Amino acid sequence: MEPFLYLIARKYYQEYNGDLSEIAFIFPNRRAGIFFQKYLAEVAGKPIFSPDIFTINDFFQKLSPYRPADRISMLFILYKEYGKLGHSDESFDDFVFWGDMLLNDFDDVDKYVADARQLFRNIKELKEIDESFDYLTKNQIDAIKQFWSNFNPINESKKKIEFLSIWEILFSLYSNFKERLKEKKLAYEGMIFRDVAEKAMAGNxxxxxxxxxxxxxxxxxxxxxxxxxxxxKDRGIADFYWDDASPYVKDKHNKASYFLSKNRILFPSELEIDITGETGxxxxxxxxxxxxxxxxAKQAGEIIENLIRENKIxxxxxxxxxxxxxxxxHLLLPVLYSVPGEIDPLNVTMGYTLSxxxxxxxxxxxxxxxxxxxMQKGNAAFYHRNVLSLLSHRYIMLSGEKDIFALSNDIRRYNKVFIDAKELEINDLLKKIFVPIYDIRQAAEYLLDILEYMQMNTDPDEKSEASDYTSLSPLEKEFLxxxxxxxxxxxxVITExxxxxxxxxxxxxxxxxxxxISIPFRGEPLSGLQIMGVLxxxxxxxxNLIVLSVNEGIFPIRKTANTFIPYNLRKxxxxxxxxxxxxxxxxYxxxxxxxxxxxxxxxxxxxxxxxxGEMSRYLYQLKYHYRLPIKEKLITYNISxxxxxxxxxxxxxxxxxxxxxxxxxxxxALSASAINIYINCPLQFYLKSVERIQPDDDVSENIExxxxxxxxxxxxxxxxxxLQGQLVTADILEKIQKDEKSLTRFIETAFAECYYQKKEPSALTGQNFLAGEIIRKYVKKTLTADRKLTPFRYIESERLIEMEHDFGGTKKVRLKAFIDRIDEKDGTVRIIDYKSGIRPGSGANREITFKSIDELxxxxxxxxxxxxxxxxxxAMMYSRLQPGYRIEPGIYYLRSLFENKFNWLIYYKPERISEAVHxxxxxxxxxxxxxxxxxxRIFDQEIPFTQTPHTEICEYCExxxxxxx
Known part of the structure; x- marks a missing residue:
């Protein structure tokens, strides 16, 4: 196989007897120029003076007095000129998107040497097209007429009127913008191309x-x-060679031929070269x-290995x-990791985008x-999701993994939704990161300070025990x-x-x-496996050619250019x-x-x-239009x-x-909830109570x-x-109900202990405030229910009972219970359990009614x-500790508190008639x-821990x- 560039290099070397020093060769990209020089060296077989090699862009810049301007500077200059045209009220923040779009449009206008004054005219009378556009073809004039006839902003939408108002100033904006650039000897690419073209048209x-x-x-x-x-060409110094030997490129039904047929007629080659190379x-x-x-990427690596085995490499x-x-x-790094180790060197000709x-x-x-x-009480506070995401980044972990883990766990453990900046400043890097930013100059210094610190402090500090650094790779330092x-x-630019x-x-x-911005990879350009982008x-x-991502929308790319110039006007x-x-x-x-x-x-x-998931149109064309013999393979993974x-x-x-x-x-010790879990699902009991497996903690923004x-x-x-040990009367409970200040203090203190896990209570805000108000209503309803039972003597709440229970002659199990509330009335001790969840079942009151003890x-x-x-x-445990008392068990379902006939009693209903358990x-x-x-059953070695047969239980299982x- 004789490459296209090799054929031209050989022909020119032969034609000029190796003296190419006064010839310039222009290529579409730098890589082609490098390969051309390689082929020249191979043809010559000896050292020669290399001719000048340019890309087409470099060649035009050589003929122009202007330097390329960077895009951000141009955006700022364009915005200033836009403001001078009476639009100073629009902020730069609103201007950025469509300002960037205008830069693309101005570049196109100049590259194609379009008449900007005519393009940006507000044509209200179609006859003006016939009078002013006689230099255009009929098809071009028809396209322009079609746009302006359809686009009539009179009595039309606000969007059309806004479009027209901007369109009217575009020529002035275009002209003034270019003037400012010229004053600075700067230009965008299209402006450079137009400058050279206009000089050519003027004979200069x-x-x-x-x-x-x-x-x-x-x-x-x-x-x-x-x-x-x-x-x-008219000067007689230009020659042209088009790589159109492929029959597919010459096919008039193939879009690949769209430009080349015209180019070959306008710019024929001087030397006869059979660019088909080795055919057949x-x-x-x-x-x-x-x-x-x-x-x-992995498959590409396997293909390379096969090519090596078959001696095709x-x-x-x-x-x-x-x-x-x-x-x-995006597949560059996966491919680099997939290339077989024996392939060395690699030459990556594409850059890796910094983003x-x-x-x-x-x-x-x-x-x-x-x-x-x-801002909380004058202090900066950061949202927990952003904080935890940042702390999990590898570069942050390098500043001290042990301390970072401890900080992350602390945020989750104490349920910190917004974390004060001072709490996050556990090392020098985090002190630089967790700083509030209020303006752009501060933002720039802030980012530069962080990046500089990371660049300079990526080596382990042997003297610091707290440091857990791992050095960054040279590539990562290049990214920074x-x-x-x-x-x-x-x-x-912002300062300027x-x-x-x-x-x-x-x-x-x-x-x-x-x-x-692409980061160039350094490599030996003329040896090794070539990894490149399409361009x-x-x-x-x-x-040997391995092309990845040959999918519709990727190759060819599905990308609609952002433009202010409608399609018909562009055409x-x-x-x-x-x-x-x-x-x-x-x-391509x-x-x-x-x-x-x-x-x-x-x-x-x-x-x-x-x-x-559709393969590219090119694959369909190869298969059905050109009917080439193609081996098709579909790789699937068994994920059933x-x-x-x-x-x-x-x-x-x-x-x-x-x-x-x-x-x-x-x-x-076993609790009642643990035993209930065992009855529902022995396997869940094993995981939760025996192995003590706990789900990962996470910050909960809403009260679970x-x-x-x-x-x-x-x-x-x-x-x-x-009121412990006292006689509780209705008057006392009514007074408590009306004491909103004390209730607020109790609620805030409970939040601090149970939710925030801190000692000092604070005022509730947002959803927590709403949750607190709901709790206030439940508490008042509970006190209303209790008033109907007064007078009674309150004994205690949250009573912890621990005891050993004989369940098999020689076996004793340790039991524990937290009894929500114990009180006494007329010699009967009430054991009350609060249930804050939704009561399952319907009016049958299944949760407070039982048919038999075995049913439990x-x-x-x-x-x-x-x-x-x-x-x-x-009740069983309490009766063992306090024998002789009549014990009356009861359940307070909070959702039932709002019912007209709230009932806390438990009912025994073996048949149709039920009776309360007093x-x-x-x-x-x-x-x-x-x-x-x-x-x-729990302790019987022969009975394994199995899954529940009731899968509905699994829906919310951890x-x-x-x-x-």
Whole structure:
């Protein structure tokens, strides 16, 4: 296979006897020029003076007196000129988006040498088109007429009127903007191209100093390029070579031929060169569908290994005959990690966009942090989600992993929704990060300070025990450096032009700038496996070609340019349109594959979001239009989910040892809730109570049901603890109900203890305030219910009872109970359990009614009255500690407090008639018997821990992901 550039290098070397010093060669990109020099060296076989090599952009800059301006500076200059035209009331923050769009449009207008005055005219009478646009073709005039006839802002929408008001000033804005740039000897790319083209049209094109200028491998030409190339051709010093040997590129039905047929007529070649090279070689074309982006990278690595085994890459040290092409630059790093180790060196010709680097993720987290900044009592406080996200970043972890973990756990443990900046300043780096930002100059210094610190402090400090640094790689330091110089440049421009903007706009500008900056990878350009983007393939040929992401929307790219100039006007004035883009990418593809022998085209088969998983139109064209023999392969991953096998935990020796800790002499005790969990699901009991597995803590911004209940319990305890041992009357409770100040203090104190987990209470705000008010209503309703029972003697709340219980002759289990409230009336002791959750069941009151004691322990019953089991267990334990008392168990369902006939009693209903349980004693013996049977099942080594048969229980289980229910 003789590459296109090799054929031209050989012909020119032969034609000029090796003396090419007065010839300039112009290429579409730098890479093509480097390969051309390589081929010249191969043809010469000896040292020669290299001719001058330019890209088309470099060549135009050489002929122009202007220096390229950076985009941010141009945005500021454009905004100032826009303000001078009577739009000074629009802020820079609102201007940025469409100002950037105008820069693209002005660039197009100049590259295609369009008449800006005519383009930006407000044409109200269509006859003006006929009088003023005689230099345009009929098709162009028809396109312009169609736009202005359809676009009639009179009595039309506000948007059309706004468009027209801006359109009327565009020519003045365009002209004034260019004048300001010229004063500074600056220009955008299109302005440079137009300057050179206009000089060429005026006959003032500077002498290039070359006897011959050779344009090689170009495709679509702008109007300015056509003008300059024609002028050089008329001087007799220009020569042109078009890589259109591929029959696909010549096919008039293929969009790839859109420009080249015209170019060959306008700019023919002087020398006869058979650019077809070696024809007739058999191509191996393989399409591979893979449901993964990273999977494509891994597959590319496997293809390379196969090519090595088949000797299609004869020298792994010089695999220059092979290229991996990445239409999606995000796959660069996965590909680099997937290339076989024996391939060395690698030559990455594409840059890696700064916005894809880890430091970009860090800066984005910092932006989010500042966006949600809140002032509390004059102090800066940061939102917990942004804080935790930032703390989990690897670069932050390098500043002291141990301390960072401790800080993160502290935020979760104490449920800190907004964290004071002072609490976060645990090391020097975090002291720099957790600082409130109020203006853009402060923002620039803030980011520069952080990046400089990270760049200078990435080596381990051997003297500091707290330091847990791991050195950053040279590549990561390069990322930091490029981010630093980008933000520093933005700071300089902001200072120079002194344009007011808010901090979010500054952050958006940083993101915009870094999105346009690519970090070049250094490598040996003329040896090794080539990894490149689509644009870098222009004019280059490879024997082995692996192209990833050959998906519709990626290759060809689905990207609509943001423009202020409507399609019809673009078409009418000869500017670039979507047809240009379609043609360009079709040419790239068909030219690229023409001389390759082994072609592997990989595409992603996944359908996610807006991605359809559809392979590119080019693959369909190869298969159905050109009917090429293509080997098709579809790689799938077996991700089918079989029914999860039942989980059974056998009580082995180690597990029995853990269970022994609940028995006499152990250090653990069983609670009523733990026993209820066992009855519902033995496996959940094992995970939660035996293995003590706890779900990851997270900050809860809203009061969860369990926390809500704890706060209510605590408020009731505060209210009644002052009355311990006293006779409680209706008057006392009514007075408490009306004491809003004390209730507020109790609620805030309960929040501090149960939710914020701190000693000092504080005023509630937001949703917590609303939750507090709901608790206030529940508390008042509880006191209203209690008033109906007065007078009674309050004994205590939140009573902890621990005892050993004999359940198998020689076996004793340790039990514990937290009784919500104990009071006494007329010699009867009430054991009350508060239930803050929604009462299941309907009017049947299933949770306060039971048919038999066995029902309380039967796991097969769907709506088992587990609350009755719990309060009966409390009654049993209390009766052992305080024998001789009549014990009356009861349940306060908070949701029932608002019913007209609130009832806290438990009812025994063996058949149709139910009776209230005023005394636990008649049920004691039977309860203990069933209770002991349950305990025996827990500690019986032959009975494993199994899953519940009732899957509805699994819906809110913490361990559902383990069980796969």
């Amino acid at each position: 094109l500077p002498d290039t100093g070359y006897k011959k200028i050779v344009f090689i491998g170009l495709n679509v030409l702008s109007r300015s390029e056509e003008i300059v190339m024609k002028k050089l 070689h058999r191509q191996h074309i393989e399409t591979i569908g893979i449901p993964s982006a990273v999977g494509q 004869p020298d792994v040290k010089k695999a220059i005959n092979t290229a991996i092409v990445l239409p999606d630059e 894809n680097t880890p430091v970009a993720g860090l800066i984005e987290s910092i932006f989010d942090l500042q966006k949600h900044l809140k 450096y490029h981010y630093y110089i980008t933000i520093n440049r933005l700071k300089e 032009y002194d344009i007011p903007m808010n901090v979010p706009t500054f952050f958006r500008l940083v993101t915009k700038m870094t999105g346009n 870098e393939t222009r004019a280059l040929d490879f024997e 009418g004035f000869g500017l670039s349109t979507t047809e240009h883009q379609d043609s360009i990418y079709a040419y 593809f068909y030219r690229m594959i023409y001389r390759a022998k082994n072609i592997f085209l990989l595409y992603d088969t996944r359908t996610e979001g807006t991605e359809t 989910v079989n029914d999860a096998a039942p989980l059974v935990v056998t009580k082995t020796g180690p597990i029995m040892e853990k269970l022994q800790r609940f028995l006499e002499g152990g250090d653990k 049901a369990s926390t809500f209940g704890s706060i209510y319990h605590k408020v009731m305890e505060y209210i009644y603890q002052r 322990f039967d796991p097969e019953i769907k709506n088992r009255p587990k609350a009755v089991m719990q309060v009966f267990m409390y 005394d636990f004693a008649p049920f004691d013996k039977e309860f203990v018997s069933s209770f002991n049977k349950c305990l025996n 361990f559902a992901s383990i069980c796969k229910r």
